[in-house]
Amino acid sequence: MWSTAMKRIVRLGLPLVVVIILVMSFVSARSMSDMENYSRLINYVGIVRGASQRVIKLETNNRPDDALIDYVSGIMEELLSGEGEYGLKRTVYKEFNDDLEKLGSRWDLIKEEISDVREGAGTEKLLNSSEELFDIANDTVFTIEEYSGMRSAALARQLIITGVLCFLISLFVIIYYVREYFKLSRKTEKLADMAGRDKLTGALTTERFYEEAQKAIDREPDARIAVLYIDFENFKYVNDVFGYEVGDAILQKYVEVVKASLRNGELLSRTMADRFVLLRYYEDKQRLLEEQQELDRRFVNLDVLPDKHSITVACGFCCREDVIEQLDIHGLINRANYAQKTIKSRPDEHYAFYNDSIRQKLFREVYLTDRMQEGLDNREFRVYLQPKVSPYDGMIKGAEALIRWITTDGKFITPGEFVPLFEKNHSIKKLDTYVFENVCRLMQEWHEKGQTVVPVSVNVSKLTFYTADFIKEYREIKERYGIPDHMLEIEFTETVACENEKYMTQIVKELHENGFLCSMDDFGTGYSSLGMLKNLDIDILKLDALFFRESKDLKKEQIIVKEVLHMICQLNIKAVAEGIETDSQVAFLKECGCDFIQGYYYYRPMPAEEFEAELKRQYGQKR
Ligand code: C2E
Ligand code: MG
Ligand code: MG
Numbered sequence: 001m002w003s004t005a006m007k008r009i010v011r012l013g014l015p016l017v018v019v020i021i022l023v024m025s026f027v028s029a030r031s032m033s034d035m036e037n038y039s040r041l042i043n044y045v046g047i048v049r050g051a052s053q054r055v056i057k058l059e060t061n062n063r064p065d066d067a068l069i070d071y072v073s074g075i076m077e078e079l080l081s082g083e084g085e086y087g088l089k090r091t092v093y094k095e096f097n098d099d100l101e102k103l104g105s106r107w108d109l110i111k112e113e114i115s116d117v118r119e120g121a122g123t124e125k126l127l128n129s130s131e132e133l134f135d136i137a138n139d140t141v142f143t144i145e146e147y148s149g150m151r152s153a154a155l156a157r158q159l160i161i162t163g164v165l166c167f168l169i170s171l172f173v174i175i176y177y178v179r180e181y182f183k184l185s186r187k188t189e190k191l192a193d194m195a196g197r198d199k200l201t202g203a204l205t206t207e208r209f210y211e212e213a214q215k216a217i218d219r220e221p222d223a224r225i226a227v228l229y230i231d232f233e234n235f236k237y238v239n240d241v242f243g244y245e246v247g248d249a250i251l252q253k254y255v256e257v258v259k260a261s262l263r264n265g266e267l268l269s270r271t272m273a274d275r276f277v278l279l280r281y282y283e284d285k286q287r288l289l290e291e292q293q294e295l296d297r298r299f300v301n302l303d304v305l306p307d308k309h310s311i312t313v314a315c316g317f318c319c320r321e322d323v324i325e326q327l328d329i330h331g332l333i334n335r336a337n338y339a340q341k342t343i344k345s346r347p348d349e350h351y352a353f354y355n356d357s358i359r360q361k362l363f364r365e366v367y368l369t370d371r372m373q374e375g376l377d378n379r380e381f382r383v384y385l386q387p388k389v390s391p392y393d394g395m396i397k398g399a400e401a402l403i404r405w406i407t408t409d410g411k412f413i414t415p416g417e418f419v420p421l422f423e424k425n426h427s428i429k430k431l432d433t434y435v436f437e438n439v440c441r442l443m444q445e446w447h448e449k450g451q452t453v454v455p456v457s458v459n460v461s462k463l464t465f466y467t468a469d470f471i472k473e474y475r476e477i478k479e480r481y482g483i484p485d486h487m488l489e490i491e492f493t494e495t496v497a498c499e500n501e502k503y504m505t506q507i508v509k510e511l512h513e514n515g516f517l518c519s520m521d522d523f524g525t526g527y528s529s530l531g532m533l534k535n536l537d538i539d540i541l542k543l544d545a546l547f548f549r550e551s552k553d554l555k556k557e558q559i560i561v562k563e564v565l566h567m568i569c570q571l572n573i574k575a576v577a578e579g580i581e582t583d584s585q586v587a588f589l590k591e592c593g594c595d596f597i598q599g600y601y602y603y604r605p606m607p608a609e610e611f612e613a614e615l616k617r618q619y620g621q622k623r
Helices: 002-060 066-081 094-118 124-195 206-219 235-242 244-261 285-300 329-344 356-377 415-424 428-448 470-480 494-499 501-513 530-535 554-570 583-592 608-619
Strands: 225-233 267-272 275-281 312-319 351-353 381-389 396-406 456-459 488-493 517-523 540-543 574-578 596-598
Touching: 002 066, 002 094, 002 124, 066 094, 094 124, 206 225, 206 267, 206 275, 206 329, 225 235, 225 285, 225 329, 235 244, 244 267, 244 275, 244 285, 285 312, 285 351, 312 329, 329 351, 329 356, 356 415, 356 428, 381 428, 381 608, 396 415, 396 428, 396 596, 396 608, 415 428, 428 456, 428 470, 428 488, 428 608, 456 517, 470 501, 488 494, 494 501, 494 517, 494 530, 501 517, 501 530, 530 554, 540 554, 554 574, 554 583
Parallel strands: 312 351, 396 456, 456 488, 488 517, 517 540, 540 574, 574 596
Antiparallel strands: 225 275, 225 312, 267 275, 381 396, 381 596
């Protein structure tokens, strides 16, 4: 309301000033011309005063001057009428006009008395009248002078008032616009700031963080700068169990707590869901760690968390001084992220600094990633097979294909080390297909040699499932090598199944239609949802080795395994127990009716030739 009124005033202000100036210019021009008229009037009344004295003097000295008389009469006439050759205008000032009337009638009288003197009358009357005219003319001059003074004072006052008024209006308008300008630039700044902030938490966006952090790094090459990469563990669980609102509130609170701790120049960004990066200055690494620990402790104890064990914070630090290479902000974040990832495998650790051993691991990753293609070209990847054995007769009933990387210099690299790297650079599909084709080739060879052929399972990574045409491609390979239906099993992990159950239900259906068996790997390591078992039409369930690690409560563990096995038997799903190493485990699994056992107890993964030999030993040659 107030601001609308202000705007209206400002909008009127400038035109108003222009109008006032125009009006004042007009008024001033008129006043100037009036002033000029007044001085002319003063002048001519003065002439009447002087000339009339001279007329009388000449008359009394017998030297009459009619021309002078006419001249005075002409002026007198123009003074009274306001029209004539001298440009004398009448004024509206009554006193002056009265004086002029008096002066005019006195002059008329003098003219009559001159006639009388010429006809022989005495000059005394004329001389008296002349003195009276002189006085009247004097008064008239004073009157008009006074009036002119009054008018010019009024004009000056008007000009001053108008000037002040215009100045005030202009000042008001200028102040208004200056304020508007600052308001606008503050607004623009605020908008620009908002654009660089995450909507949910108000932390910086990744782009803005990169930009500002890079500036800080370049600006202060010697400052002790650390980049922190923070990730909440169990955040997905919080979202799933308590809902997204609680999840959002937790993220907002964390940002609030961290923001309050930021010192000058320090930055905080939310890179994605529950991940944060921080740029901090520090004097001492231990102090930096303690401060972060204290902050996280405070956060975990806040009311916003459903319970203080629902979330743990995992933070990786990368201090610039610990990095040998010249790195930009991306490099520092990557290293902090890397340090953070090392925490995940150690449940009691929540903080890790980037150090030499991490650097070596990182270099190893870079080296392996660089060598991937060369390894594939040189056929350094070999398919090993680990038998799946029936515990009831000790016979091999199947196998799992497990990839091995054996470098040209004989070094053995396990899939745990390189599979995640293949996943990271999206070449896992190539590797999975390579293994699959090799398995098909082996099975074809066994068949052609008249060897017993057992079903073989292959691991398929999550990314492979999401590549278009993967089933079509696998079917083509299967057909090319003439592998019958139900001899090839596709293994996918429980986590993959869980992440997109609907999609996986469709995939399982299509795999079945194309003659593949479906196997759920690592059951028991993730969510292990029973609902998922109900919806996904799998053929085989692989109980993870975790189930069989000697736990504190063996009895409980055995009850669970027994019941799970009982349940999947009812569901017509075959069970494979993985990672079985001991007599007692085998005895127990037999008791529970587990179909197959895959573990070191029977066999370790072995090269294909060894596996073939073992098959031959058990089953003999068919022909
Ligand atoms: P996985 O599919 O769960 O394979 C079983 C792992 O358990 C294998 O490890 C195997 O050597 C190991 N194992 C079997 N029995 C025992 C035992 O009694 N004790 C112990 N301690 N371990 C046992 P490996 O070969 O290192 O493979 C690790 C993981 O790498 C596999 O887990 C699988 O997820 C992945 N992987 C292997 N080959 C491929 C592949 O061709 N493609 C993809 N995408 N992943 C693969
Ligand atoms: Mg597997
Ligand atoms: Mg497994």
